[in-house]
Amino acid sequence: MVKVTIDGTEIEVEAGSTILQACEQAGREVPRFCYHERLSIAGNCRMCLVEVEKSPKPVASCAMPVNDGMVVHTDSPQVKKDREGVMEFLLINHPLDCPICDQGGECDLQDQSMGYGMGQNRYDENKRAVDEKNMGPLVKTVMTRCIHCTRCVRFASEVAGVDEIGAIGRGEDMEITTYLEAALTSELSANVIDLCPVGALTSRPFAFTARPWELKKTETIDVMDAMGSNIRVDARGREVMRVMPRLNEDVNEEWISDKTRFACDGLKYQRLDRPYLKQDGKLVAAEWDDALDIVAAKVKATEPSKIAAIVGDMASAETMKALKDLMASLGSANVDCRQDGGYAEAGNRASYLMNSTIAGVEDADAILIIGSNLRAEAPLLNARIRKRWLDGGLKVGNVGTPADLTYTVQQLGAGPETLADLAAGNGAFFNILQNAERPLILVGSGAVARADGGDVLGTARALADKVGAVSGDWTGFGVVQTAASRVGGLDLGLVPGDGGRDTAGIIAGAQSGEVELVFLLGADEIDTDQLGNATVVYIGTHGDNGAHRADVILPGAAYTEQDGTYVNMEGRVQRARRAVFAPGQAKEDWAILRALSGLLDAPLPYNSRDQLVAAMVEDVPHLGALDQLAAATWGSFGTTGDLAGAAPFADPIADFYLTNPIARASKTMAACSKQRLELTAQGEGRRNA
Amino acid sequence: MSVRRLVPGLGPDSFEFTPENQEWAQKQIAKYPAGRQQSAVIPLLDQAQRQMDGWLPEAAVRYVADYLDMPYIRVYEVATFYTMFNLKPVGKVHVQVCGTTPCWLRGAEDLKEVCRRKMGVDKDQGPSEDGTYSWTEMECLGACVNAPMIQVDDETYEDLTVERFEALLDELAKDKSAPKTGPQIDRQFSAPAGGPTVLKKGDA
Numbered sequence A: 001m002v003k004v005t006i007d008g009t010e011i012e013v014e015a016g017s018t019i020l021q022a023c024e025q026a027g028r029e030v031p032r033f034c035y036h037e038r039l040s041i042a043g044n045c046r047m048c049l050v051e052v053e054k055s056p057k058p059v060a061s062c063a064m065p066v067n068d069g070m071v072v073h074t075d076s077p078q079v080k081k082d083r084e085g086v087m088e089f090l091l092i093n094h095p096l097d098c099p100i101c102d103q104g105g106e107c108d109l110q111d112q113s114m115g116y117g118m119g120q121n122r123y124d125e126n127k128r129a130v131d132e133k134n135m136g137p138l139v140k141t142v143m144t145r146c147i148h149c150t151r152c153v154r155f156a157s158e159v160a161g162v163d164e165i166g167a168i169g170r171g172e173d174m175e176i177t178t179y180l181e182a183a184l185t186s187e188l189s190a191n192v193i194d195l196c197p198v199g200a201l202t203s204r205p206f207a208f209t210a211r212p213w214e215l216k217k218t219e220t221i222d223v224m225d226a227m228g229s230n231i232r233v234d235a236r237g238r239e240v241m242r243v244m245p246r247l248n249e250d251v252n253e254e255w256i257s258d259k260t261r262f263a264c265d266g267l268k269y270q271r272l273d274r275p276y277l278k279q280d281g282k283l284v285a286a287e288w289d290d291a292l293d294i295v296a297a298k299v300k301a302t303e304p305s306k307i308a309a310i311v312g313d314m315a316s317a318e319t320m321k322a323l324k325d326l327m328a329s330l331g332s333a334n335v336d337c338r339q340d341g342g343y344a345e346a347g348n349r350a351s352y353l354m355n356s357t358i359a360g361v362e363d364a365d366a367i368l369i370i371g372s373n374l375r376a377e378a379p380l381l382n383a384r385i386r387k388r389w390l391d392g393g394l395k396v397g398n399v400g401t402p403a404d405l406t407y408t409v410q411q412l413g414a415g416p417e418t419l420a421d422l423a424a425g426n427g428a429f430f431n432i433l434q435n436a437e438r439p440l441i442l443v444g445s446g447a448v449a450r451a452d453g454g455d456v457l458g459t460a461r462a463l464a465d466k467v468g469a470v471s472g473d474w475t476g477f478g479v480v481q482t483a484a485s486r487v488g489g490l491d492l493g494l495v496p497g498d499g500g501r502d503t504a505g506i507i508a509g510a511q512s513g514e515v516e517l518v519f520l521l522g523a524d525e526i527d528t529d530q531l532g533n534a535t536v537v538y539i540g541t542h543g544d545n546g547a548h549r550a551d552v553i554l555p556g557a558a559y560t561e562q563d564g565t566y567v568n569m570e571g572r573v574q575r576a577r578r579a580v581f582a583p584g585q586a587k588e589d590w591a592i593l594r595a596l597s598g599l600l601d602a603p604l605p606y607n608s609r610d611q612l613v614a615a616m617v618e619d620v621p622h623l624g625a626l627d628q629l630a631a632a633t634w635g636s637f638g639t640t641g642d643l644a645g646a647a648p649f650a651d652p653i654a655d656f657y658l659t660n661p662i663a664r665a666s667k668t669m670a671a672c673s674k675q676r677l678e679l680t681a682q683g684e685g686r687r688n689a
Numbered sequence B: 001m002s003v004r005r006l007v008p009g010l011g012p013d014s015f016e017f018t019p020e021n022q023e024w025a026q027k028q029i030a031k032y033p034a035g036r037q038q039s040a041v042i043p044l045l046d047q048a049q050r051q052m053d054g055w056l057p058e059a060a061v062r063y064v065a066d067y068l069d070m071p072y073i074r075v076y077e078v079a080t081f082y083t084m085f086n087l088k089p090v091g092k093v094h095v096q097v098c099g100t101t102p103c104w105l106r107g108a109e110d111l112k113e114v115c116r117r118k119m120g121v122d123k124d125q126g127p128s129e130d131g132t133y134s135w136t137e138m139e140c141l142g143a144c145v146n147a148p149m150i151q152v153d154d155e156t157y158e159d160l161t162v163e164r165f166e167a168l169l170d171e172l173a174k175d176k177s178a179p180k181t182g183p184q185i186d187r188q189f190s191a192p193a194g195g196p197t198v199l200k201k202g203d204a
């Protein structure tokens, strides 16, 4: 610790801190553009100048470490003058086009020139002109506004791990661009929009649609993957205009994936806004009463063992609780929350959680990834691993399809055989895991979603035990879920009861006629063509696979349209909040199930969402402990079987941008997907590694 | 300086070092510790430019990036940063005129005028009609003491006057190796013009 005096107050700060950090600790605000806590220090904007006694010149506080006894002034006349000077220079080539700039109202340059600028302009010359640059469908550029802070360059190369943005030319001719204006490819690319302190990089889909101050902001949770990223949904009227990240150090830090940010336009298209009934092979609009009556009649006429339900990937815990209770009251055990049929032991949380926690990844010193392309399945988790890797000393091994994960990975093998071999104690990577202090074994959701998934999980668990991955406070084992609903569903026990059918069993039963009525609760990722002659009731939001096959459609609410509890892959319970109302006649999911139960003379015992939440928490107490992690008890799980000759692991996600009905309805995601296909078709035309 | 960019589609679709240059490149890379091969990016780009008779097509930038296992954008940054890399074809005699203050004070503007007149093209506007000349403006090339000066390939020509420069351009067009390099007046290296003024033998 060293002592420094900031504006007359003496404080103690960690040795090695920068002056800027010390100022913040002392509660003094220092304006800045290029400095960002999560990026390397560039020191190029000079906005953070402060006066340090005995130093002949103003000092860039973001780049200068503190010394013992330093006396710093952030409020002297000199500092005021320095800031005005820097501001004036920054604005020399800036177009000052705030009235037509989308950053207006949330622009650092605007705010800081109000706060620290001198309020007038002495520059009469021509300003420089810079061509707009193409960066793909997400990031819009207006490059005359760029102040060359290089935050975007550093983000792409450091956090996203894809070197694709750079500064070409120099001096007055420096320009930010990608290589020959190729589109950005990182799954995290749009975070540069938030990072850009001016309006040079803005959101293309959001361009000119709204001003930030006219939006209603709702803090909620994302459901595009199982991270549970903390987001803010900005809405105007009934429309979700954009999604922004919120800070949560334990989950998404301050980033979100491009899908989380930009799939939201999918909430406008392909919506089911009223009930539909299939008549003569065509879906025709219907009234709620008629649709519910028909479903109720069908339920009453069907033997309980012939009724089944499959839950989709974005269902909230409340919805699943209501479904579970409904199925129980009907006497059917055919319910499954795993569309992909992933192996999990519902009573054994350690078997399906990311036990190490997401932030815990940063403590690992050796990681084995089994059957998962983390960049597509959990881009932010992947970014965490990269962050850890950049710190040095991390070894990563991969069993499965090789992929560019943005860090060095030893490719160990393609399938379960390699895993079995490791578990038998063979191979150099076994030694690496064994010698590691905190080894971490990550099993992809795709690796357990196969016939031998139990064996894969069991073998991976055995390997974890053998290398000492679980000891003391470290549980170096995790399943990387991809569905936002999955952990909640398993916590609630939405798996087949005694003699019940799982997803595969339900589909097979529907094929053979042993299942006559199937409820799809937003389940669109199964092969809906295989449901035979069964009557399909689709409760969901979009005209996607499920709705196309449905005989009755009951329109539900999307994640932005109802409150809901979600448990992320590490078991963190978080609550999503309603930002807008569901369109047309669509209802909240639980209310649909509640209404149906009434017609079946077996009303679910809750008349309001609060009562439902109470019932859910009574059923599974930890669902009431918001923002907390209920640690799982480590035990034995999985099955033991011979993995010799098993098929190699396949990536469960074919297209990162199109993994759920909302994303598939999104025009932005479609454009991204097309863009990526084109790039792949061009082959390795450009490389960013 | 003006905005410098790669022009996609200009020049060949692919580029490869000749076997001699490959060998040369390996030697450059070997100068740096393993894993630091990127440090050789400037020499390699320069060698590619030499192989291409004085300019660097986009294919060569990609080739060097692949050669050194670097992201394309990083090599692009280097190629656009240094004005010595020509991103468009140049004439047989590519003249780099220093335009920085000392040379400017000593008549660099006149030299530029000579270029315009003799070549019929402005700076960075590509080769003259017959392909003989092209020219560009440079920042200080480090010979200020003999200002004004120009550089062609690896040689500098200093202490220029309009007349001498005009003649020099003709000589270079005929045979690049013919003209005397360095100071074009009676001066040894950067010693005073007209011979030494101090430490003269016999002076007391």
Ligand code: SF4
Binding pocket: A145, A146, A147, A148, A149, A150, A151, A152, A153, A176, A195, A196, A197, A198, A200, A201
């Ligand atoms: S585009 Fe924005 S983030 Fe990138 S250098 Fe310019 S001002 Fe900074």
Ligand code: FES
Binding pocket: A031, A032, A033, A034, A035, A042, A043, A044, A045, A046, A047, A048, A049, A060, A061, A062, A063
């Ligand atoms: S914030 Fe310190 S130089 Fe930019």
Ligand code: FES
Binding pocket: B098, B099, B100, B101, B102, B103, B104, B139, B140, B141, B142, B143, B144, B145, B147, B148, B149
């Ligand atoms: S100014 Fe021309 S060489 Fe230095």
